[in-house]
Structures are given as C-alpha cells and as structure tokens.
Amino acid sequence: MGTGKLKRTLSEEINESLVDSDFNLKGWVMHYRDHGGLIFIDLRDYAGIIQIVFDENISAESFNTAKKIKNEYVISVEGKVKIRPEGTENENLKTGKIEIEVKKIEILNECEVLPFQIEEESDINELIRLKYRYLDLRRKKMKDNLIFRSKFNFLIREFLNKNGFFDIETPFLTKSTPEGSRDFLVPSRLNNGNFYALPQSPQLFKQILMVSGFEKYYQIVRCFRDEDLRADRQPEFTQLDMEMSFIEQKDIMSLSEEMFALIFDKLLNIKLNLPIKIMDYDDAMESYGSDKPDIRFEMRLKTVSDIFGGSSLNVFRDCLSKNGVIKAICFKNGSNLLSRKDIDELVTVIKDFGGKGLAWTKVGKAEQRPKPAPFTNSSLLTVSAQGCKLEGGIAKFITEEEEKILIDRLEAENGDIIFYQADEKKVADTVLGRLRLYLAKKYNLIPESKFEFLWVVNFPLFEYSEEEKKIVAIHHPFTAPNEEDIKLLDTNPLMAKSQSYDLVLNGEEIGGGSIRIHKTELQEKIFEILSIKPEDARLKFGFLLDALSFGAPPHGGIAFGVDRVLMLVKNVDSIRDVIAFPKTQKAQCPLSDAPSHVRSEQLRELGIKLIEKDKLI
RNA sequence: GGGGCUGUAGUUCAGACGGUUAGAACGCCGGCCUGUCACGCCGGAGGUCGCGGGUUCGAUCCCCGUCGGCCCCGCCA
Numbered sequence: 001m002g003t004g005k006l007k008r009t010l011s012e013e014i015n016e017s018l019v020d021s022d023f024n025l026k027g028w029v030m031h032y033r034d035h036g037g038l039i040f041i042d043l044r045d046y047a048g049i050i051q052i053v054f055d056e057n058i059s060a061e062s063f064n065t066a067k068k069i070k071n072e073y074v075i076s077v078e079g080k081v082k083i084r085p086e087g088t089e090n091e092n093l094k095t096g097k098i099e100i101e102v103k104k105i106e107i108l109n110e111c112e113v114l115p116f117q118i119e120e121e122s123d124i125n126e127l128i129r130l131k132y133r134y135l136d137l138r139r140k141k142m143k144d145n146l147i148f149r150s151k152f153n154f155l156i157r158e159f160l161n162k163n164g165f166f167d168i169e170t171p172f173l174t175k176s177t178p179e180g181s182r183d184f185l186v187p188s189r190l191n192n193g194n195f196y197a198l199p200q201s202p203q204l205f206k207q208i209l210m211v212s213g214f215e216k217y218y219q220i221v222r223c224f225r226d227e228d229l230r231a232d233r234q235p236e237f238t239q240l241d242m243e244m245s246f247i248e249q250k251d252i253m254s255l256s257e258e259m260f261a262l263i264f265d266k267l268l269n270i271k272l273n274l275p276i277k278i279m280d281y282d283d284a285m286e287s288y289g290s291d292k293p294d295i296r297f298e299m300r301l302k303t304v305s306d307i308f309g310g311s312s313l314n315v316f317r318d319c320l321s322k323n324g325v326i327k328a329i330c331f332k333n334g335s336n337l338l339s340r341k342d343i344d345e346l347v348t349v350i351k352d353f354g355g356k357g358l359a360w361t362k363v364g365k366a367e368q369r370p371k372p373a374p375f376t377n378s379s380l381l382t383v384s385a386q387g388c389k390l391e392g393g394i395a396k397f398i399t400e401e402e403e404k405i406l407i408d409r410l411e412a413e414n415g416d417i418i419f420y421q422a423d424e425k426k427v428a429d430t431v432l433g434r435l436r437l438y439l440a441k442k443y444n445l446i447p448e449s450k451f452e453f454l455w456v457v458n459f460p461l462f463e464y465s466e467e468e469k470k471i472v473a474i475h476h477p478f479t480a481p482n483e484e485d486i487k488l489l490d491t492n493p494l495m496a497k498s499q500s501y502d503l504v505l506n507g508e509e510i511g512g513g514s515i516r517i518h519k520t521e522l523q524e525k526i527f528e529i530l531s532i533k534p535e536d537a538r539l540k541f542g543f544l545l546d547a548l549s550f551g552a553p554p555h556g557g558i559a560f561g562v563d564r565v566l567m568l569v570k571n572v573d574s575i576r577d578v579i580a581f582p583k584t585q586k587a588q589c590p591l592s593d594a595p596s597h598v599r600s601e602q603l604r605e606l607g608i609k610l611i612e613k614d615k616l617i
Numbered sequence: 618g619g620g621g622c623u624g625u626a627g628u629u630c631a632g633a634c635g636g637u638u639a640g641a642a643c644g645c646c647g648g649c650c651u652g653u654c655a656c657g658c659c660g661g662a663g664g665u666c667g668c669g670g671g672u673u674c675g676a677u678c679c680c681c682g683u684c685g686g687c688c689c690c691g692c693c694a
Contacts, residue, residue: 035657036650051654071644088652096654113645115627119655122629127686181693201694227693352620352690475694502694512694561694574687585687 006078012047016097018081025050025100026076026108028138029069030118039066043075043100046143049093051084052077052100062105072111072118072138078104126576131590133581145570145578148267152566153220155266156240159259165216165242170205172198172222176540182226184235192607198224201559203476204544206243207516210555211547215245220562229585231574232508232564236583242513243557249499249515252558253278253455256503256511260453268569276453276503284456285426289327289433291459294507296452297445301432304328304420307405313397315359319422327421327428329436330410334417335362337443343393343417349438350421355431359420361390361398363412388414437507448571454504458482461498462529470531475500477526478544479514480556486522493529503560510565513558520549 006024014023027045039054054066062077069075079102090096115131116124118138129136136142157167176183176197183197199205201223209217219241226235244252257274264270277295284293287300305326308316316326331338338346343360350358366389389395390403398406410418419435421428440446461481465472473479475498481489485496500514517523523545527537537545563575576582583589603610 031654031656033653033656034650035653038651038653040653040656042654053652055651057651085652088654090654093654113627117628117644117655124628125624125686128628225693228691230693231688233693354690509694559694584685586685 008076010047011043011045011050011095014050014081014095014098014100016081016083019083019098021081022078022103023081023100024076024078025052027074029071029073029075029111032069032071034067039063039069041066041069041075043077044138046147048095050095050098050100051090051093052079052102053082054102054105058101059103062102065105065107066102069107070111072114073107074109074111076106076108077102127584127590130582130584133591137580142577145566145572146580148570149562149566149578151267152263152562155263156218156220156259159262160216160218160242163216163255165218166214167219168209168214168217169219170199170202170209170221174199174205184224184226187606187608189605200225201239202241203478204541206241206557207478207544207552207555208547210243210245211550211552213245213553215553216242217244217557218242229583229587231576232567234563234575234579234582235587237575238562240511240560240562241557242559243555245553245555247515247554247556249457249501249556252513252556253501256558256560257453264451270451272451272453276455278455278457281456281459281497285429285433289429289431289436290507291456292502292504292507292509293454293456294437294440294446294452294504295454296447296450296506297440299329299331299436299440299445301327301329301429301436302409304406304409307402307409311397311402312399313359313394315357316420316422322424324423325425325428327432328406328410328418329432330363330412331417331419331439332413332445333415334439335364335415338417346419346435350431350435353431353434353438354427355421355435356423358435359422360393361395361418361420362392363388363407363414363416363418364391365389365414388412390418394420450506451568452506456502456504457500458497459500459502460494461485461496462493464494471529473526473530474498475512475514477530477532478516478523480517480522489525489529499556501558503558505565505568508564508568509561510568511558511560513556515554515556518548518552518554520545523548 006022008026009023011025011027014025025043025045027043030042030044030049031040033040037056041052041054042049043052054063056063077100079100081098082101084090084097084099114135116128116135118135119140124136137146161167173186173196181200183200186196186198188194188196202219202221206217206219221239221241222236223239224236225233227233229235242252254275257272257276260276261272261274264272279293281291284291286303287293288295289301303325305320308320308326311317311320319326346360347358366387388407390398390406395403406412406418410416412418419432421432421435423431459474461474461479462471463474464470471493479498479500482497482499488496498514500512502509502512504510517526524534524537527534563578566578567573567575570578572578581589581591588594
C-alpha cells in the first residue's frame with residue numbers, strides 16, 4: 001500500500017482549523033512511543049514536529065506497519081487532523097493541540113542504529129558530530145542556524161540588489177593576493193611547476209571591476225587562508241565582499257549600517273540605534289588597549305604617567321625614563337571579588353599576555369585616624385579627599401597627592417582595585433586591554449544579550465615590523481592615506497593615517513575596508529615606503545597597477561566576515577556551528593576524510609614528487 | 618612551533634592505593650502496555666579503558682612516547 005494521492009503538507013501548515021481534513025505528511029521519526037494498542041510518533045520535517053497516532057481500530061494494516069518503525073525511519077503518512085483529547089495537549093509543541101490520525105503509512109526508508117541521539121542535551125564529541133555531520137545537522141539548533149544563515153544571505157542580496165549592486169563572481173584559481181597570510185596552492189597540470197593560489201579575498205578583482213565601470217559590486221564569497229585554526233577561524237570562510245566607485249568612507253559606513261539595521265530588524269526583531277558610534281584607532285588603543293574594543297562595559301584604561309613623574313617606585317620611574325607609560329584600570333568592586341591569591345594569580349596571567357608584572361592597589365574607605373609616625377612601612381597611610389584611600393600592593397609608594405589624583409582620574413570607589421602597567425605604550429595598552437577582557441569575562445561584567453556595534457577609524461597606514469625590519473602596511477598596500485596625511489609620506493610615513501574602517505561587534509572584528517588608491521603615482525610611492533621594488537610589485541600584482549593606469553575611478557569597499565557575524569548573532573561559541581561542513585582544528589574534514597593521499601598518477605601529471613618532510617633542504 | 622584541558626560501552630559520564638566480575642543514565646535487542654509526548658514496566662546484550670612501549674608478581678590507573686578532539690599563544694584581518 002502506498003501513499004501519494006494527496007499532496008505533501010508540512011507540519012507547520014497544519015493547525016486546528018483543518019480538523020477532519022486529510023493530509024499527507026512525510027518526514028523522520030523523531031520519537032516512537034508504543035503503548036500496545038496505540039502508537040505515537042513525533043514526526044519531524046524541516047519545518048517542525050507533529051504527533052501522529054496509530055490506532056489498530058482505525059487501520060489495523062497501518063498499525064501493523066507502524067510496529068516495525070524505529071527512530072529516524074523516513075515515513076509517509078495519510079490521515080485526518082484531530083483535536084487531541086482534553087488533557088493530552090502538549091504545550092511544548094506548536095502543533096501540540098492537534099494530531100494526525102493515520103489511515104495509511106509507507107515506510108520510505110529505514111535507519112541504522114544512530115551513533116548518537118539526535119536531540120542529545122549534552123555536548124557530543126565534536127569529532128563524532130563532524131564525522132556524522134548529516135545527523136548533527138538534523139538537530140534543531142544546527143538546522144536553525146543554517147536556515148538563519150540562508151535568510152541572512154537572502155536579505156543581504158535583496159538589500160544590495162535594491163541599492164544597485166551587481167553580484168559578480170571572481171576566480172578561485174588565481175594568483176596570490178598581497179594580504180599577509182599563507183596561500184593554499186593548487187598545482188597546474190597544464191603548466192607544470194606553476195601553482196594557482198586560492199584567494200584570501202577577491203581584493204584585486206573587485207578593484208578591477210571598479211576600473212571596468214560596474215560601480216557597485218558585491219559577492220558572498222568563499223575565502224581561503226592557510227593559517228592555524230581557532231574557534232572563530234576556519235581555513236575557508238565566507239565574506240560579504242563589497243566595492244563601490246565614486247564613494248567616500250562615510251557612504252560605505254552608512255550603507256553598512258543600514259544593512260545591519262535591516263538584518264537585525266528583520267531577523268532578530270532588534271532595532272539598532274543608528275548611526276553606529278565611531279572611535280579613532282588611537283582612542284581605542286588608549287582607552288581599551290585594543291583595535292576592536294568591547295564597549296558593552298566600561299573599565300577604561302587611563303594614562304597615569306604624569307602622576308608618577310616623581311614616583312618613589314623604581315619600576316615606574318625607570319619605565320618613564322625610558323619613554324614608557326604607566327596605565328591603569330579600575331576594577332569595580334575588585335577588592336571584594338578577588339582574594340589575595342586571585343591577585344597573585346593575575347600576575348601569571350599578565351605574563352602570558354606579555355606584561356612584565358602587575359602592580360595593584362585596593363581602594364578602601366578613608367578613616368579619620370591619626371597619621372602614623374613617619375618612616376613606618378604601613379600601607380594604610382594615605383587618605384584622599386574623596387573619602388577613599390589606597391591600600392595594599394604598591395600603596396605605600398604612593399603619596400597623598402598622587403593618590404588623590406589617581407582616585408579622581410579612575411573614578412575609584414571603596415571596594416575597587418586599581419591595576420597598573422608600566423611599559424612601552426603599545427605593550428602597556430594591549431596587556432591592560434587583555435586584562436580588562438579577562439576580568440570582565442571571568443567576573444561576568446559583560447551583558448551577554450547586548451549588541452554593541454562600533455566603527456574604528458583612522459588606522460595608521462603603516463607600522464614598523466620588528467620582525468621584517470621594515471615598514472609594512474596595516475591594512476593592505478592599496479589603502480589610501482587620509483588626504484591631509486599625504487604630505488607625511490615624505491617626512492614621517494608612520495604618522496600617516498589611512499582612510500580605513502573596521503566594524504566591531506561586541507569586541508569582535510566583523511568587517512573592515514578602506515578607500516583605495518586609484519592613482520598610479522601615489523601607489524608607487526606607497527610601494528617605495530614599503531620597500532617593495534617596482535619589479536616585485538609588477539610581478540605580484542602588475543595587472544592591478546596596469547588597470548589603475550587606464551582611468552580607474554576613485555573607489556573603496558568593505559568586507560564582512562559572515563561566519564563571525566552569524567556566530568555572534570546566534571550566540572554560539574564557534575563559527576563551526578554556523579557552517580554546514582567545517583573542519584577540525586587540524587583542518588581536516590572527518591566526514592569526507594580530506595585532505596587525503598592522491599594516486600601517484602595524479603601527482604605525475606602535475607609534475608609533483610613527494611619527499612619526506614625531514615629530508616627537505 | 619608552544620601552553621592548557623581531554624580520550625573508559627553506540628552516546629554522555631562515573632570509577633579505583635596499582636589487585637576478584639570496570640559501573641550509571643540514555644541508546645540498542647526481546648517482551649508487556651489504548652493517551653503518551655525524553656511514555657512506562659520487566660528482562661537482556663554490549664568494553665582492546667585511544668594506540669605503542671616501560672616500571673611491576675600484576676597497569677584502565679604510575680612513567681615515557683604517540684595519535685586524535687577542544688581552548689589559547691605564536692601565526693592570521
């Protein structure tokens with residue numbers, strides 16, 4: 001007996017108004033409850049779950065077939081929609097007020113015993129999840145994530161199409177792009193000894209499309225980087241890549257904002273406050289010790305170098321004499337949250353962050369008490385005008401005057417702890433910035449349900465690389481300097497700021513872009529500063545330089561990390577949970593078993609001979 | 618390249634000073650059950666304790682190595 005006269009209906013389409021109508025449903029057996037003379041099945045299709053009932057008095061034949069059913073069998077049933085008997089409704093199900101009384105059933109496919117249960121509450125080992133990813137993706141959470149992703153992509157395409165953008169594909173088999181990461185290489189059979197590189201991003205091609213006159217380009221595109229993996233890094237990941245001509249930084253920013261506002265509104269029902277806040281790179285580093293500040297909480301870094309000009313503390317004095325800085329953060333209520341042992345452990349943490357040590361003082365309530373005799377070693381000496389005093393740690397090296405200004409500047413109150421870092425500016429900033437995040441995470445200072453966007457702008461154009469002993473580009477070598485900084489290129493290029501912008505969400509960089517250089521002369525000057533020889537530039541990306549010389553319009557763009565945005569928005573811990581078929585930390589795919597050996601003929605065709613790694617020169 | 622956590626039944630986890638037969642829950646198999654919904658009840662099967670070596674009378678447990686998974690640093694926008 002088969003089903004099939006009726007058109008298939010999805011579980012979500014069935015409701016109480018359809019009582020006594022006949023429907024055909026197809027799907028997977030989620031739960032199977034055999035009560036002897038009555039069998040219940042929770043049938044799952046992609047849209048949801050509905051209960052179906054087999055009663056031997058309604059259809060003995062169906063009932064007998066149903067006896068053979070096990071979990072995850074694929075079935076097709078025909079039956080009537082019935083209101084459930086009073087008292088047997090299931091409030092946890094959208095379809096919990098009704099059920100399907102089955103008249104006909106067909107088993108479309110059976111299912112082996114599962115390696116893990118589909119709706120297991122506890123976390124299954126990720127290796128097993130990935131090996132049986134098709135089963136993992138049957139789980140509601142994973143399915144929801146991927147369906148959300150699909151809607152997200154659709155909304156973006158719709159929005160950009162409405163705004164005059166063209167979706168144009170760019171090659172995957174291409175030439176190494178000038179961004180910093182390691183390329184995935186693809187050997188060429190027709191050109192033995194030569195290799196394609198998979199694109200780290202479509203950077204050069206999208207600029208060339210601007211030269212071609214498309215004016216507005218976008219692509220939701222795979223990018224490849226052969227670097228070590230992290231929870232938020234996969235070797236292949238997806239960017240929303242955009243480029244526009246005759247445009248300025250503020251236009252790209254406001255378009256991006258509009259797009260995110262639409263996404264948050266339509267998909268999450270959250271209204272974003274536009275415009276998104278903008279912060280200078282320098283301010284971000286100064287106040288948050290990071291170029292991607294998490295502004296969901298305060299605890300800003302403060303420079304206190306001036307206070308300690310004449311400090312009796314050797315570490316501080318030495319640091320200042322070497323042109324270093326002293327920075328501090330105030331950890332609200334830290335004295336109560338942290339034991340002495342916790343504080344000591346933070347010193348180890350700080351060293352992992354690259355700091356030399358960690359100075360601290362507790363903030364206590366000042367008491368009216370007689371001043372101790374001079375030359376005592378008590379740390380309870382000082383009393384500030386704010387009714388607070390510093391105690392413990394380095395307090396004994398801090399004068400009353402210093403204390404007063406410190407407490408003021410850090411807005412410290414009774415019960416707080418102040419942490420200090422004395423080092424060269426960049427180190428002090430980043431170390432304290434990381435401590436800020438560490439403490440916030442550990443002591444739950446971050447409002448989890450909040451979404452805080454932030455633009456970080458005015459990045460330096462260059463930085464000096466100690467490793468390479470030369471000036472390198474912060475963004476990429478096609479980033480345009482700020483107009484007013486062009487003159488600095490000849491005098492002090494490291495001071496020049498660029499027309500670039502990063503979009504940060506909850507302390508994670510989710511996108512970045514820049515206005516590009518569209519004049520050959522300026523581009524050549526940049527190469528010169530980067531010590532890239534003209535012949536090397538030609539070799540690597542001569543085709544872009546050529547293109548720029550044929551009437552390139554002013555242009556710029558931005559790219560967003562789709563996986564990361566989805567990870568944040570869906571509040572999952574890893575981008576693997578928003579990617580259908582991700583790889584393990586060793587960049588392997590347990591499902592397909594890639595990467596794998598290839599046949600020797602394949603290698604011969606490619607002119608490739610394998611040698612053992614330790615025999616490499 | 619480095620640091621941390623981890624690997625015991627199909628799954629999630631217990632476990633022991635180094636000492637009889639390594640446990641639980643869920644799943645699986647068999648049986649019973651007409652209102653369940655993570656159904657229930659009765660019975661049963663299921664283990665190279667990741668792999669290799671060492672110490673020991675004896676190792677799942679201790680030591681060394683190795684492989685895998687996850688998190689992080691380096692690396693990477």
